[in-house]
Amino acid sequence: MxxxxxxxxxxxxxxxxxxxxxxxxxxxxxxxxxxxxxxxxxxxxxxxxxxxxxxxxxxxxxxxxxxxxxxxxxxxxxxxxxxxxxxxxxxxxxxxxxxxxxxxxxxxxxxxxxxxxxxxxxxxxxxxxxxxxxxxxxxxxxxxKPLGYDLKSSNAINDAVGEIFTEEQIYRIDHYLGKEPVQNLLALRFGNALFEPLWRREWVESIQITIAEELGVEARGDFYDNTGALRDMVQNHLLQLLSIVAMEPPHSMDSDSVRDEKLRVLRALKPIDPRDIGKVAVRGQYHSGVIRGNAVPAYATEPGVKPDSSTETFVALKVEIENWRWAGVPFFLRTGKRLADRVAEIVVNFRAVPHSALGASALRAGANRLVIRLQPNETIRLYCLAKQPGEGMNLASVHLDLAFDQFFREGQMEAYQRLLLDVINGRLALFVRRDEQEAAWRWVEPILNEWKASIKPPKPYASGTWGPAASSAMLAQHGTCWLEEEN
Missing domain, CATH: 3.40.50.720 (NAD(P)-binding Rossmann-like Domain)
Structure with a gap:
C-alpha cells in the first residue's frame, strides 16, 4: 500500500x-x-x-x-x-x-x-x-469508543462534533473492522461464487459471534462499573461484526455503499420486547476462580468497583434479522471477561443434509460450518465430512484452513495500522457512520433500560469458565450449543 x-x-x-x-x-x-x-x-x-x-x-x-x-x-x-x-x-x-x-x-x-x-x-x-x-x-x-453512554448522550456528542466537522471528516473507529479475517470475510462472500448462494436462511442454521477475554477489568474498574459489557462490547464491536456477516452485497467497496448495507442490517434487527428479555438475553458477573493456574478475584472486589455492583461482565443474546435473507435464523452473540480463553470468532453453522445414505453422522448439526477466527490467531476454517480410511463408510470431520501467516509471505497488517492508514488516505469504509451508531444504540436501549430497572442481579459465573449456565441453556432451546461445548 x-x-x-x-x-x-x-x-x-x-x-x-x-x-x-x-x-x-x-x-x-x-x-x-x-x-x-x-x-x-x-x-x-x-x-x-x-x-x-x-x-x-x-x-x-x-x-x-x-x-x-x-x-x-x-x-x-x-x-x-x-x-x-x-x-x-x-x-x-x-x-x-x-x-x-x-x-x-x-x-x-x-x-x-x-x-x-x-x-x-x-x-x-x-x-x-x-x-x-x-x-x-x-x-x-x-x-x-465509547461514544456516549446511551442514545441521548451519543447524539449529544455527535451533534456537537457535527457542528464543527462534516460527516466526511469524522472517523468513528472500531478496530475489529480492521482485522484481516473480517476483510477476508468480505472477499470470500463477494469475490467467490461458492459461498454467496449458501449465505441465507435456506442453508444456514445459526450463526455465533463471540468475543471472549481472559482478563478482568484490570485498572479500569471505575470506568467499567459505569459501562458494562453491553455498552462496552455489544453496542459497537459485536453489532458491527454482525452487520458485516449479514449485509447484502454492496454496489461497490466505496465507503457509503458498504456502510449503507451495514445500516440496513442494523435497522432490520428484530426489536426486543422488554417482556422477552429474560428469554433472549443473559447477563452475568464473574466471581472468583482460577485461570491458567492463577487465582483471580471476583468482580465486586476489583479496585474501583462498588461492592454491591450489578454491572454485567458477561452478555449473551439471541438476535434475529427481519429480512428475506435471514428470517428465522438465530444469531447468538456473546462477550465476557474472565472467561476460559481469549478468543474472538464467527461461527456459521450450515444446515445438515436433508437425507443421508451415509449414516447418522452426516445429519448431525455442525457437520458443515465456517469458523472465522479473529484472535488470537487469525484464520478461516471450513469444516466438512470425509470418509475415514479403512473398511466401511465411516465419516469424520475434516477442515480446510486459510492460515494467513502461512499462506501469505508478507506479514499481516494489524487492525490499527490498516485503519490509521485509511484515515490518512481518506478511506471511510471501515469506520462507523453516525446513522449506524444511532441504529445500534436504538436497538440496545430496551435491554439497557430493562436491566437498569430490574431488581434481579446478574447471574454469577466462576472466573475461568464460559459464563453462566443460562447462556448454554438459551442455545439448547434452539437445538444447538456454543462451539467449545461441542468440542
Missing part, C-alpha cells in the same frame, strides 16, 4: 495506554514497512504527563518498544520514526492553549488528522477548541 499523502497526525492523549499499546506501534510498523507513510509526515503528540520533547521521547522508548515488532526493533528504523515525532504540552480543558498547537502545526504539510485517544468527556471541548483557532479545516477527526 504505497502512498504519497503528506500528513500531520496530532495524537491527543499521547502518553495514554491506547497510544502506547496500539496507535504509536501501528504508526511505527507502517513507517518501518517503507512507502506506507509519506516521508514528510509528522506526528505531534499532545499530553500533560511529559514536560518537553526529550521527556516524551524517553516515555515512548520506555512504553512503546515492547508493543512493536515481535522480531525485535530495527534501531535505525526506530530512530528515524522518533524523528517524525514532535511534542506539545497543553491543557486540553483550556481553549486558549490551542493557539500553541496551531503555531506548532500550521507550517507542517498535508492533511491534518486529529486522533482523540482521550475520555469521551473531552471530545466536544477538544473539537470546539480546534475550531476556535481555525484547525477544523483540511482536517479529519478520529473518535475512539
Amino acid at each position: 504505497q502512498t504519497d499523502s503528506s500528513f500531520t497526525f496530532v495524537l491527543f492523549g499521547g502518553t495514554g495506554d491506547l497510544s502506547m499499546r496500539k496507535i504509536l506501534p501501528a504508526l511505527f510498523e507502517a513507517h518501518r514497512a517503507g512507502g506506507m507513510l509519506a516521508d514528510s509526515g509528522k506526528i505531534v503528540a499532545v499530553a500533560r504527563h511529559a514536560s518537553d520533547r526529550a521527556d516524551y521521547i524517553q516515555w515512548v522508548n520506555e512504553h512503546v518498544k515492547s508493543h512493536v515488532s515481535k522480531n525485535g526493533v530495527d534501531e535505525t528504523a526506530w530512530a528515524s520514526f522518533l524523528a517524525r515525532i514532535e511534542f506539545i504540552n497543553i491543557d486540553l480543558s483550556k481553549a486558549e492553549d490551542f493557539v500553541q498547537l496551531r503555531e506548532v502545526i500550521e507550517g507542517l504539510p498535508g492533511i491534518r488528522v486529529f486522533y482523540l485517544a482521550t475520555g469521551p468527556s473531552l471530545f466536544v471541548p477538544i473539537c470546539r477548541a480546534l475550531a476556535s483557532v481555525g484547525l477544523n479545516e483540511n482536517a479529519r477527526i478520529v473518535l475512539e
Whole structure:
C-alpha cells in the first residue's frame, strides 16, 4: 500500500495506554514497512504527563518498544520514526492553549488528522477548541469508543462534533473492522461464487459471534462499573461484526455503499420486547476462580468497583434479522471477561443434509460450518465430512484452513495500522457512520433500560469458565450449543 499523502497526525492523549499499546506501534510498523507513510509526515503528540520533547521521547522508548515488532526493533528504523515525532504540552480543558498547537502545526504539510485517544468527556471541548483557532479545516477527526453512554448522550456528542466537522471528516473507529479475517470475510462472500448462494436462511442454521477475554477489568474498574459489557462490547464491536456477516452485497467497496448495507442490517434487527428479555438475553458477573493456574478475584472486589455492583461482565443474546435473507435464523452473540480463553470468532453453522445414505453422522448439526477466527490467531476454517480410511463408510470431520501467516509471505497488517492508514488516505469504509451508531444504540436501549430497572442481579459465573449456565441453556432451546461445548 504505497502512498504519497503528506500528513500531520496530532495524537491527543499521547502518553495514554491506547497510544502506547496500539496507535504509536501501528504508526511505527507502517513507517518501518517503507512507502506506507509519506516521508514528510509528522506526528505531534499532545499530553500533560511529559514536560518537553526529550521527556516524551524517553516515555515512548520506555512504553512503546515492547508493543512493536515481535522480531525485535530495527534501531535505525526506530530512530528515524522518533524523528517524525514532535511534542506539545497543553491543557486540553483550556481553549486558549490551542493557539500553541496551531503555531506548532500550521507550517507542517498535508492533511491534518486529529486522533482523540482521550475520555469521551473531552471530545466536544477538544473539537470546539480546534475550531476556535481555525484547525477544523483540511482536517479529519478520529473518535475512539465509547461514544456516549446511551442514545441521548451519543447524539449529544455527535451533534456537537457535527457542528464543527462534516460527516466526511469524522472517523468513528472500531478496530475489529480492521482485522484481516473480517476483510477476508468480505472477499470470500463477494469475490467467490461458492459461498454467496449458501449465505441465507435456506442453508444456514445459526450463526455465533463471540468475543471472549481472559482478563478482568484490570485498572479500569471505575470506568467499567459505569459501562458494562453491553455498552462496552455489544453496542459497537459485536453489532458491527454482525452487520458485516449479514449485509447484502454492496454496489461497490466505496465507503457509503458498504456502510449503507451495514445500516440496513442494523435497522432490520428484530426489536426486543422488554417482556422477552429474560428469554433472549443473559447477563452475568464473574466471581472468583482460577485461570491458567492463577487465582483471580471476583468482580465486586476489583479496585474501583462498588461492592454491591450489578454491572454485567458477561452478555449473551439471541438476535434475529427481519429480512428475506435471514428470517428465522438465530444469531447468538456473546462477550465476557474472565472467561476460559481469549478468543474472538464467527461461527456459521450450515444446515445438515436433508437425507443421508451415509449414516447418522452426516445429519448431525455442525457437520458443515465456517469458523472465522479473529484472535488470537487469525484464520478461516471450513469444516466438512470425509470418509475415514479403512473398511466401511465411516465419516469424520475434516477442515480446510486459510492460515494467513502461512499462506501469505508478507506479514499481516494489524487492525490499527490498516485503519490509521485509511484515515490518512481518506478511506471511510471501515469506520462507523453516525446513522449506524444511532441504529445500534436504538436497538440496545430496551435491554439497557430493562436491566437498569430490574431488581434481579446478574447471574454469577466462576472466573475461568464460559459464563453462566443460562447462556448454554438459551442455545439448547434452539437445538444447538456454543462451539467449545461441542468440542
